[in-house]
Amino acid sequence: xxxEHIGNCGYAQVPHExxxxxxxxxxxxxxxxxxxxxxxxxxxxxxxWYEHExxxxxxxxxxxxxxxxxxxxxYVNRCETALAAFHxxxxxxxxxxxxxxGLFETDKTDKDEEGxxx
Numbered sequence: 001x002x003x004e005h006i007g008n009c010g011y012a013q014v015p016h017e018x019x020x021x022x023x024x025x026x027x028x029x030x031x032x033x034x035x036x037x038x039x040x041x042x043x044x045x046x047x048x049w050y051e052h053e054x055x056x057x058x059x060x061x062x063x064x065x066x067x068x069x070x071x072x073x074x075y076v077n078r079c080e081t082a083l084a085a086f087h088x089x090x091x092x093x094x095x096x097x098x099x100x101x102g103l104f105e106t107d108k109t110d111k112d113e114e115g116x117x118x
Contacts, residue, residue: 003048003063004071006032006079009087011096014055020097021058022047028060028083035082040064040072045079 010024025047032045039045039062048061060083062076093099 001063001065002067002069002071003061004076005048006045006060006062006076007083007087008059009083009090009092011092014057017098018056024092025058025060028086031086032060032079032082035086036075036078040075042066042069043072043075 007028008025009028010021012018012021012024014021029045029047043062043064045060045062047058048063049056049058060079062072062079064072
């Protein structure tokens with residue numbers, strides 16, 4: 001099945017943040033569908049995984065079934081532009097689950113300490 005690279009979003013690290021990487025990419029795909037519309041007939045936007053000597057990494061790509069069909073460049077170019085804007089607009093480090101979960105632990109510790117001093 002042929003495919004064309006669109007781009008990436010998020011700053012997750014593989015392998016220990018694989019789920020977060022997938023989540024970032026899925027958010028990007030939802031955004032692309034909202035901004036650019038559904039892919040052309042016979043095409044699908046999906047996460048593509050690459051194997052690399054340093055580990056696996058993900059990217060968003062457009063897939064289509066017929067190898068004889070030309071790449072729908074107008075749609076791909078719109079998606080590249082939209083995904084780059086989405087990636088730059090999101091503060092990925094501020095919404096990283098590890099960061100947010102750390103806040104929950106801090107809140108719990110603070111409440112435990114308040115309970116001890118009462």
